[in-house]
Amino acid sequence: MKIINCKVIVTCPGRNFVTVKIETDEGVYGIGDATLNGRELAVVSYLEDHLFPCLIGRDPQQIEDIWQYMYRGAYWRRGPVTMAAIGGIDIALWDIKGKIAGLPLYELLGGRSRDGVMVYGHANGVDIEETVDEVAKYIDLGYKAIRAQSGVPGIPSIYGVTEDKMFYEPADEGLPAENVWSTEKYMNHTPKLFEKLREKFGFEHHLLHDAHHRLTPIQAARLGKDLEPYRLFWLEDVVPAENQENFRWIRQHTTTPLAVGEVFNSIHDCQQLFSEQLIDYIRATVVHAGGITHFRRIANLADLYNVRTGCHGPTDLSPVCMGAALHFDTWVPNFGIQEYMRHTEQTDEVFPHDYSFKDGYLYAGSAPGHGVDIDEKLAARYPYKRAYLPVNRLEDGTLYNW
Structure with a gap:
């Protein structure tokens, strides 16, 4: 061949x-x-x-x-x-x-390690009250795990909060949007969100949160400590991960589980984090980590240090990536959880697939390969449109991490 x-x-x-x-x-x-x-x-x-x-x-x-x-x-x-x-x-x-x-595909990797893949959805609102309502909707859909993000008073727009609650797409057509950020306001507000969520829903469901690379190590340590009473499944991307030694400081001060890796693209990006056991979940994507061949090596190394997988699964990766990730998740022994942001009806029509959702779990299909295809004629109806992710500025105008 x-x-x-x-x-x-x-x-x-x-x-x-x-x-x-x-x-x-x-x-x-x-x-x-x-x-x-x-x-x-x-x-x-x-x-x-x-x-x-x-x-x-x-x-x-x-x-x-x-x-x-x-x-x-x-x-x-x-x-x-x-x-x-x-x-x-x-x-x-x-x-x-x-x-x-x-x-x-999972059979080629070694067969099933589990029947279904636990996933988490994204609940968000302009304020705590709306986020609580959105979490309730995900619980009604059967989710066992929900990421919760809330607008912060005094910050006009913020990562993870969108008018379109189910199909989040942060990229904008034209030039990048510029958002305003205040770490102090965010850190004062976020523990109140999870206090309200636990008060409303108890501890039956897993709750997650994404800080999106915006904190310093000492700020991340403080936030992790403030969130300890609410027993998060994980606190994600608390600091930019280029300096992996940052996680040493965070780890010394909080027992909140830590997740990182959606911007990683190599096993070298996470080697120190694994060997020093500075994180609990590796969030690299099958695509950006060089495919199944390389991501398998990352997961195997992680397993030596009790680190579990939590594949990045946003709407800005196609159902092809989700299908491949689900087959990987079905096999990988040190699986943790899978992010699941639902694609729009248009996207699902362009990329027909055989995976399915039920009661908080995604199930990889039994079709040969990863079970996702593309309708090229339909895809041709939707030409490329230039789009950029936003950028962030502090309140004084300094460019900051988005």
């Missing part, structure tokens, strides 16, 4: 997605997600101009060798653009291998 054609399909059924399609001389094809929100066309160029020419004529079943060729052969390794491109190809190759074998 040989690879005879590779192409990229860029479509925007509400937001931009980058899909890799790899075709073989035996009529079997596979698709992968290579989306990088706000930098989509950079990945397209990397794929079309640099990787695809090297794939033609290769055996698609040699996944490991192809991965090493794309990674080691570039010399300039890692980075989100490179790894998203490699990840998209890798997912497509695993899809092909599953179809050749006639098996769902």
Whole structure:
């Protein structure tokens, strides 16, 4: 079997997605997600101009060798653009291998470790009262775990809070939006949210929260300590993770579980966090971590240090990524939880899939491969639209982490 054609399909059924399609001389094809929100066309160029020419004529079943060729052969390794491109190809190759074998992807990885994959949804509101109401809606939908984000008095707009409660998309058409941020106001307000949630719903459901890289280590330590009475499932992305030693300070001062990694793209990004047991959950995505081949290595290393997986699963990655992640989650022994932001009806029509949700769990389908396809004719109706994620400024105008 040989690879005879590779192409990229860029479509925007509400937001931009980058899909890799790899075709073989035996009529079997596979698709992968290579989306990088706000930098989509950079990945397209990397794929079309640099990787695809090297794939033609290769055996698609040699996944490991192809991965090493794309990674080691570039010399300039890692980075989100490179790894998203490699990840998209890798997912497509695993899809092909599953179809050749006639098996769902999780069987190729070693079979089921669980029946269903526990997921969490995103509840948010402009204030605490609205967030409480939104959490109640997710509980009514059967969710066992809910991430809660609330607007903060004195901050006009904030990450994680949107008018469209179910299909959150932070990117804006045109140039980036500029938000205003105050760490002090946020830290004073957030414990009140979780105090109210536990008062209303008790401790039966898991609650999560995302600080989105905006705190210093001492601020993160204080917030984690303030939230300890409310027993969060995790506190996510409290500081920018480039300096992994920051987590030493946080770990010394709070027992609130810590999660990080949605912007990671290599096992090297998390090696110290694992070996020093500074985090509890690794949140890398299958796409941005270089595909299933590399993310499996990350998860195996994490398992040595009692770190569990919590795959990033936002709406700015396509159902192809979700399908691949669910098969990975179904297999991986040190699974923790899976983020599940629902896609719009338009997106689901473009990407038909066989995974399903019931009573707080997602279930990977039994179709060969990862069980997600793309309707190319329908995708063509939704052309690319330039969009950027927002930027943040402090109240004095200083550019800050979004």
